[in-house]
Amino acid sequence: MSDIYKKRLEKLHGKMKLMDIDAVLITKRENYMYMSGFTGTSACLFITGQRAVLLTDFRYVEQAAVQAPEYEILKYSGSNFNALNHLIECEKVEKLSFEDRHLTFAEHAEFVSRLKVSVFSPLGGAVEELRRIKDASEIELIKKAVNIADNVFTHILKFIKPGVSEIELAAEMEHFMKRQGATGPSFETIVASGKRSSMPHGIASEKKIESGDVITMDYGALYKGYCSDITRTVFLGKPDNELERIYRIVLDTQLKGVAAVKQGITGKEVDTAARNVIANAGFGDNFGHGLGHGVGLEIHEEPMLSMRGVIELKDGMVVTVEPGIYVTGLGGVRIEDMVVVNGETARVLTSAPKELIVI
Ligand SMILES: [Mn+2]
Structure with missing residues (x-):
């Protein structure tokens, strides 16, 4: 050591x-x-x-x-x-x-x-x-923090039912993290359901989950000082047609964003690659934040994948890829993975499923 x-x-x-x-x-x-x-x-x-x-x-x-x-x-x-x-x-x-x-x-x-x-x-x-560049020992700790977050996702699906509040879900998620060895959440857990999901950073509230809600969960675990950061969006009951369409656009964007990550490209170039997909689908104005950010000892650190991302990606950098579409009065969808820059590709650390889940 x-x-x-x-x-x-x-x-x-x-x-x-x-x-x-x-x-x-x-x-x-x-x-x-x-x-x-x-x-x-x-x-x-x-x-x-x-x-x-x-x-x-x-x-x-x-x-x-x-x-x-x-x-x-x-x-x-x-x-x-x-x-x-x-x-x-x-x-x-x-x-x-x-x-x-x-x-x-x-x-x-x-x-x-x-x-x-x-x-x-x-x-x-x-x-x-x-x-910025993580060594092998850091990647191991980050991977563990990501694994804990992946397990939280599988675990929490069983608790999403009509009548349970967003805060109750967040509490269960954070409790489960600790039971797996995390010292706590890496930031305040976001659970935003129904129309609240149009707020990209809707901290879990007392709102109760209702049938027909879209539910966005953005959270992470802190493991031996290192952070994970993941977002998944699921539906309770039959999804609204427009939100289902939005889900497919966000997933397509997220996969293309991950595919754009490679050594030598700037954060801005990766952001643009993904942003174009959303803009071409007609939702350019509904994606108002950066595509991603570095993660390590801090939940947000360089390099940024955004319009201002001038830093060139290098092997060993760990970043998130998290496009979203938010429509006031309807709801929002965001999907976020963590990846390691690895030559011409990105190695995806997150393994929680991304296909549309209806509970
Ligand atoms: Mn993030």
Whole structure:
């Protein structure tokens, strides 16, 4: 395991050299998890070419020593500024790089007033860039998170009945995730039924499922820090003719979107390939969100598959493909899988069925 973190440190050192940075302070949780293996909720990493230090408080010292053997563990009490200034002095750091995209305005002001360095330089998304391409160990964890989500789908079909509320369904889904080893849902579970399904992000409400409803479920599991994200749309009772037609268009779009994913193509190009299918079917205005997004330690991360997706896809990137059509007053359909970029094709991780299901 520790080899993984050695490699990640080496890669960060490479970036630090290119950016001419003496030391980096990592404060964003997903980034310190990625760089060290430590999963607690309070820590920061101080990294130079020679030293890798994890600073944390009394609550986490024992856990940090076990999870982050590549790091020197430094316990602080109160605030971490004294400990950081001590390191800055020892290592003669003049230029400290910080996570400008993550820090609040107030935290930045405190850094500048309390840390004894002459230059603060923004790190930008250097660690996020490393995180874009998943290594084999990450793919395994993501696959497990996806498997849990697949099993939730099979499980929840038995509970979809007239009179059960969306929240009750969401509770059953989240309970079942945990019973399979997930630490929880990777985001707030979406269950949107009937006309509510025209809201792409309709969080589960007290609305009861009725016969004839279309039901969209968008959810995911969090497994050892990694997220899954899946959407399935099913029908209770005979589907409305127009929604059934929409379902077939969305499924066709989703399959074509997955087929467009390959190494070297930009997120925008994949998005366009899928968007054209929906536009040609006459529903261009009813697909108002991006086709997909990267998934990993965060539920939404780069690369984006959208009009703004300038990043080129590379082997090992994990993205969602999730077209949808939403018609106010009627309902909506979305189908979402997670895939790994794998040369000329995409390896689909999700295995829950996508053909039209009528319960
Ligand atoms: Mn998604």
